[in-house]
Amino acid sequence: MTTPPAPARPRAGRPNRAGAAVAASGWLALAATLLPDGSVLRWPPVLLFVCLGPGLALLHPQPRGLRPGARLESFALAAPLSLALAALTATFLFLIGGFSVPAFLLPLAAFTTVAALLPGLPLPAATRGAVEPEGAESFLSRERAPGGGR
Amino acid sequence: MSEGAVPARPAAPDREDGGRPPAARPARPADPALTWLPPALLVLGLGLWGISLPLVDFRSMDDYGLLDRLPVPFYASLAVLTAGFLVALRRAGTAPGWPLVYCVGLLVALKAAPAVLYDSVRYPWASKHDAVVNTLLGAGELRPHAALSGNMSAYDQWPGFFTLNAALVRAFGVESTAVYLNWAPIVLGLILLPVLVLLYRTFTEDWRLVWTAVWIFQLANWVGQDYLAPQGLAYVLHLTVLAVVLRHFVRPGSAGRLRDRTALDPAAATVPPATSTRQRAVGVLVLSPLILAVNAVHQLTPVMLCVVLAALCLTRRYRNLGLLAVTGLIMLAWDLTMGRPLFLETLGTLKESLGRLTQNSRAGYTGQLTGPGPELAGKAGIAMALAVVLFAGIAVLARRRLTRSALPLLLASAAPLPLFAVNDYGGEMLFRVYLFGLPGAAFFAAAALLPAAGAARRSRGALVRRRVTAVALPAVLLVLTAGFLPAYYGKDAMYYTPPAESALVTRAIDRMPAGGLLLATSGSFPEALHRYDEVEHWWFCEQEIPENERMLADPARYLADRIPRGVTAHVVLTRTQDVYTAGEGLLPPGGFALLRERLAASPLFETVEETPYGIVLAYTPSTTTAGGAS
Numbered sequence: 001m002t003t004p005p006a007p008a009r010p011r012a013g014r015p016n017r018a019g020a021a022v023a024a025s026g027w028l029a030l031a032a033t034l035l036p037d038g039s040v041l042r043w044p045p046v047l048l049f050v051c052l053g054p055g056l057a058l059l060h061p062q063p064r065g066l067r068p069g070a071r072l073e074s075f076a077l078a079a080p081l082s083l084a085l086a087a088l089t090a091t092f093l094f095l096i097g098g099f100s101v102p103a104f105l106l107p108l109a110a111f112t113t114v115a116a117l118l119p120g121l122p123l124p125a126a127t128r129g130a131v132e133p134e135g136a137e138s139f140l141s142r143e144r145a146p147g148g149g150r
Numbered sequence: 151m152s153e154g155a156v157p158a159r160p161a162a163p164d165r166e167d168g169g170r171p172p173a174a175r176p177a178r179p180a181d182p183a184l185t186w187l188p189p190a191l192l193v194l195g196l197g198l199w200g201i202s203l204p205l206v207d208f209r210s211m212d213d214y215g216l217l218d219r220l221p222v223p224f225y226a227s228l229a230v231l232t233a234g235f236l237v238a239l240r241r242a243g244t245a246p247g248w249p250l251v252y253c254v255g256l257l258v259a260l261k262a263a264p265a266v267l268y269d270s271v272r273y274p275w276a277s278k279h280d281a282v283v284n285t286l287l288g289a290g291e292l293r294p295h296a297a298l299s300g301n302m303s304a305y306d307q308w309p310g311f312f313t314l315n316a317a318l319v320r321a322f323g324v325e326s327t328a329v330y331l332n333w334a335p336i337v338l339g340l341i342l343l344p345v346l347v348l349l350y351r352t353f354t355e356d357w358r359l360v361w362t363a364v365w366i367f368q369l370a371n372w373v374g375q376d377y378l379a380p381q382g383l384a385y386v387l388h389l390t391v392l393a394v395v396l397r398h399f400v401r402p403g404s405a406g407r408l409r410d411r412t413a414l415d416p417a418a419a420t421v422p423p424a425t426s427t428r429q430r431a432v433g434v435l436v437l438s439p440l441i442l443a444v445n446a447v448h449q450l451t452p453v454m455l456c457v458v459l460a461a462l463c464l465t466r467r468y469r470n471l472g473l474l475a476v477t478g479l480i481m482l483a484w485d486l487t488m489g490r491p492l493f494l495e496t497l498g499t500l501k502e503s504l505g506r507l508t509q510n511s512r513a514g515y516t517g518q519l520t521g522p523g524p525e526l527a528g529k530a531g532i533a534m535a536l537a538v539v540l541f542a543g544i545a546v547l548a549r550r551r552l553t554r555s556a557l558p559l560l561l562a563s564a565a566p567l568p569l570f571a572v573n574d575y576g577g578e579m580l581f582r583v584y585l586f587g588l589p590g591a592a593f594f595a596a597a598a599l600l601p602a603a604g605a606a607r608r609s610r611g612a613l614v615r616r617r618v619t620a621v622a623l624p625a626v627l628l629v630l631t632a633g634f635l636p637a638y639y640g641k642d643a644m645y646y647t648p649p650a651e652s653a654l655v656t657r658a659i660d661r662m663p664a665g666g667l668l669l670a671t672s673g674s675f676p677e678a679l680h681r682y683d684e685v686e687h688w689w690f691c692e693q694e695i696p697e698n699e700r701m702l703a704d705p706a707r708y709l710a711d712r713i714p715r716g717v718t719a720h721v722v723l724t725r726t727q728d729v730y731t732a733g734e735g736l737l738p739p740g741g742f743a744l745l746r747e748r749l750a751a752s753p754l755f756e757t758v759e760e761t762p763y764g765i766v767l768a769y770t771p772s773t774t775t776a777g778g779a780s
Contacts (some may be wrong), residue, residue, distance in 0.1 A: 011289035029321070046321045051341070072351065073397065079620070080390035082312065083383065084443030090313035091446050097291035104317045121436050122429075123398055123552035 016116075022056045023116040025049045026109025033101050046105075054108055057115035059123075074120070085111070096148035184237060188248040191234030192255055198227035199259045208267050208646060212522040215642035216263075224263075225635075231255055232627050235365060244358040248349075249361035256368055260634060261376075262568060265332040270649045272642075274331050274674045274726055276377050277652070280327045283315045290682070291694050294488050299686040302679065306487040308448030311380035313678075320388070327378060342386050348592055349393045353556040356417035362596035362623070369630040370538045370588055370595075372531055373581045373639035381582070384448035387531070389589065391440050395462065396558055398433045399473060400424045404466040408555050415552035416602035417765035421467060426634040434473050441477050445484040447494065452481040454566050454586050456584040461565035462558055508627040524733040527640030534633040535584055541626070549597055556593065563590025599623045644674070644733050647726045651763035652676040656721050658759065658766040659685055666718040669709060669769075672736060672743070675726040691736045698737060705745050706752030713769055723751060724764030 030050035032042045088107040089108055106150030202224035211219055231252060238248035264272045271277045282305045286292070294307040305312060309481065315327050324330070330747050346367060350360040376382045402424040407413040409420045427435070445452045455520050462468040482588040487491040519528040553560065566586040567570045569575045569579060599622065600614050655677040659668060671691040675681070678687070690709065701708040723746050731737040737745070746765060749755050755767040 031322070033321050035323070038322060042321070042323050050318065050321070051337075059347070069206070073348055073393075076348040077390060077394070079341040079592050080345065080440065084387055084440045087310040087314040087383070087443050088439060089448055090317040091292070091310050094290075094292045094309065094313045096284060099290060099313075099317070099320075100319045101317070105321060119267070122432055123394070123436065128615065 005145070016061060019061060019116040022053055022129050023113040025053045026105065026112040027134075029053070030102065030105045030109055033105065039094070049112075050082065050086045050108070052082050053112045054085045054115065055079060057112040059120045060116075061120055070123075073123070155578055169504060172334040185245075188234055188238040188241075188245075188252070189764060190232055191237065192251060193249075195231035195234055195259070196219065196255055198230060200224045201525070203266055204226060204268055206263065208264075211643040211646060211647070212523075213521055213643070214526065214640060215645070216527075216639035217523065217642075219641070220263075220635070223243040228256075228631050229628065231259055232624065232631060232752065235361075236624055236627070239358050239361060242361055247359075249357070250343075253343060253361060253364050253368065253404040254340070256365065257343070259338060260368065260638070261335040261339065262333075265336065266488050269648055270647050270652060271376050271676060272645050273374070274378065274645070274676050274678065274730075276331055276645055277328070277647075277676045278679045279312070279315075279378055279380075280331060281677070281682055282312045283319060283327050285681075285683050286316045288314055295491060296478050296683070297491065298563045299671075299680070300577065300689075300777045301492065301681050303448070304489075304492045307492055308380065308445070308447060308449045308484075309488075311383050311448070314383075315378070326430060328484065330689060331378040335381060335603075336388060338376045338382045341708045342389065342729075343459075345386060345389050345393055346589060347700055349389060349396065349559070349589060351419070352396050352422065353419055353559055353593065353624050354392065354417050354552075354597075355419045356602070359593075359596050359600055360415050362600055363593040364625065365594050366538065366579055366630065367588060367592035369627070371585070371593060372534060373635050373640065375581060375585050375587050382446040382450065384451035387440055387444045387447065388458075388586075389453050391437055391444065391455060392458060392562055394433065394437055394440075395459070395468065395470070395473065396420050398425055399470050400467050401450075402426070404469075406466075408467075412549065414555055415549055417597070417600075418555040420554050421555070429472070430470065434476055436471070438480070440478065441480050442484075445481055446488075449485075449489060452477070452484070453569070454582070455594045457483060457569065458562045459585075459630055463559060465558055468558055484623055501763075519733060520735045520739070521739050523640045523643060526636045526649050527638075530633045530636040530640065534630065534637055537626075537630065537633070538588070538595050539663040541593040541598040542750070545596075545598035549602075552597055552602075553594075556590075559590045559593060563587040571687065596697060599626055608707055644729045648763060650761065651724050651726060654722060654764050654766070655722055655762055656680055657706075658720060660749070661758070661766075662720055663718055665722065667713060669713075669719060669724065670725045671731050671742065674730040675722075675724045686717075689730055696738070698741075700736070702741055702745060706754045709749075710754050710771065713771075719769035720758065720762065721755060721767040721769070723749070723767075726763075727764075728754065 017038050025045065029045040032045040035042050056074075058081055059074040059078055086104075086108060090099065090104055093103055154199075192674075205217070205221040205223070207219050208216060228513065233253040235249065235256070238245070238252050242249050248753070260644060271280065282302075283456070286306075286309070292306045292309050293312070294303060294309075296303050296306065319327055344463055346364050347360055350363050360708060375385065400422050405421040405424065412422070414420065424690050441452075441455070444455055456474065459474045459477055461472070463474055519525050564587065566583045571585060599619055601612065601619050641674065655675065659677065659680045662668065662681075662685050666685050667686040668678075668685050668688070671688055673689045674690070690701065690712075708719070709719075723742070728742040731742050732739065749764065750757055754770060756770045758766040760767050761764070
């Protein structure tokens with residue numbers, strides 16, 4: 001059943017489209033707030049960004065790709081991390097009496113953009129911990145190219 | 151599961167962390183005849199749910215809340231979803247997406263009905279949180295030391311959830327959280343689901359066990375702590391911290407035989423790889439914002455987190471004193487700065503409540519649940535809790551190898567139990583301890599209902615066990631579903647408040663001058679805390695029952711003697727208060743009507759407004775009345 005470890009999937013030169021999308025999501029959310037009050041079009045970009053954006057940017061990309069188990073982890077942690085950062089940002093702004101929508105979304109969007117450009121947080125399982133048995137499929141593992149990651 | 155089921159845990163390869171022998175029998179391909187069933191049953195289940203909603207006459211709810219207003223297709227949809235889940239579970243190893251979709255479907259089917267149907271806020275106390283957000287937006291700043299009536303300043307002392315919602319209200323461009331408030335159980339449930347999967351996946355490689363545990367967790371989560379409230383978000387953050395700790399904070403050399411496949415339960419996962427001191431230090435840094443957010447959001451959850459981390463330190467695997475110290479320090483720092491007023495007050499009362507075990511473990515405020523719906527809800531809730539704990543206990547004893555490897559999860563779930571001895575947390579400690587114990591309890595309950603996929607298949611005992619569980623699993627899931635419904639919906643006559651009642655209360659409070667005093671039997675009615683930063687309030691039935699009986703003898707005199715002199719005081723009595731005080735046993739049967747009648751007839755009170763939803767009375771002291779101070 002043993003197989004030699006597959007070589008790391010080459011990532012250099014491949015544009016990190018997911019990272020760019022995550023980075024853009026903050027600015028999109030900020031732009032959506034320019035729509036008039038009550039517009040339902042404001043909801044999806046704001047909700048998705050606040051709930052997922054900063055967390056996804058922090059956890060991705062991992063330098064050598066993600067193992068299936070670690071992929072589950074990086075998605076499961078994205079929303080709690082994002083909401084934690086959003087709650088702390090909003091609390092800080094209300095503490096100093098400086099809350100406004102741009103004051104809330106702009107730092108989060110900037111943080112997300114910078115984080116998306118950097119490698120993901122060095123959680124040990126991201127690269128080696130959560131090895132799953134061969135053949136076992138995570139429900140998040142199907143998008144993965146065969147042989148990638150380690 | 152039956153013999154035809156494909157083991158969800160496939161044959162094992164060699165692993166860098168210990169490896170294990172291949173399973174006794176190679177995996178058989180899935181039965182192709184079954185592949186169409188999961189999508190078909192899902193569509194049928196959700197379709198039935200969808201067509202049932204217009205048939206729900208929630209406005210006429212009576213003794214049994216929403217329970218007897220839910221039509222047959224609603225119940226049928228839950229049965230169909232359960233059947234579909236069980237079919238999907240047979241192929242959880244090869245098609246793990248379907249159990250996930252079913253778990254999301256169950257979440258929607260169980261909890262989305264009020265969000266779709268109700269034209270007002272579910273849970274009157276959720277409107278309190280809406281009021282906090284509105285007040286925060288009005289003030290534009292936090293005032294943790296404002297010393298508002300009824301400890302309302304506590305919401306500014308642990309404000310993270312409210313500041314987040316204030317930001318969302320403005321960013322969405324809506325008037326208040328009332329627009330999306332009823333959807334909170336769904337959003338929080340969706341965020342929690344992958345965290346639970348992660349937690350369970352740390353201790354088992356059997357996907358069937360993972361999804362069954364998630365399913366049981368959802369059914370047993372009837373406690374209603376996932377509405378738009380700080381504890382719902384804090385709970386998700388708490389479990390996230392726990393999951394990260396369990397996966398990344400294993401100390402080197404501590405796993406022992408827990409990496410030896412032959413010593414493990416066939417369904418168990420081996421201990422995650424050990425991490426170096428440096429890696430764990432980085433882990434603490436990564437966790438710090440999450441821990442800080444738990445503290446910013448809620449006052450009780452950080453205590454639970456510290457207790458759970460301390461319990462984990464009892465194992466060699468997770469003896470991370472540094473993490474425990476950092477968590478404790480963050481909590482202490484928050485409590486001594488932002489949360490200082492309530493923290494010191496709680497410390498002062500701690501000596502009194504310490505050790506009053508029976509008092510602290512009571513549910514609700516003071517009275518006994520009264521009326522068919524609330525009584526059934528109470529009994530169903532207790533039966534559900536006992537059933538889950540019973541099954542969990544069976545697995546803990548019968549699958550000792552799994553218990554040994556998943557001991558940290560067991561410890562983390564049992565750790566909050568001693569908090570009963572500390573404080574009753576406004577009568578809610580029972581619910582909180584249950585909720586924090588639920589992830590572990592659901593995991594072990596699922597383990598009791600699922601035989602290990604890789605167990606010796608030819609032994610007679612194993613065969614009998616498999617046959618018993620093939621019947622027991624669907625039966626138990628259906629019984630838990632049947633228990634969830636009264637526990638969650640049995641008291642909805644208290645929870646649903648018609649918009650006209652909210653409007654009456656809002657008008658009443660808007661009439662009052664700043665510094666006025668609002669009187670009501672309890673705080674459980676819509677808009678009770680509207681303008682709470684300007685208007686004081688007194689919930690005069692939220693006290694011991696004998697005192698309420700004394701009050702009922704002459705309510706006008708009782709209240710008049712306690713209203714401070716010179717204060718504009720209005721009494722608001724609404725339909726929801728009537729239902730609540732009767733259901734929670736704060737007033738005897740007919741007590742609320744008597745109270746209303748006597749106050750309206752008293753010369754000390756003048757009727758300001760009366761509608762079918764309630765009455766507003768103004769206190770009109772005569773010059774001869776000696777108004778006492780409360």
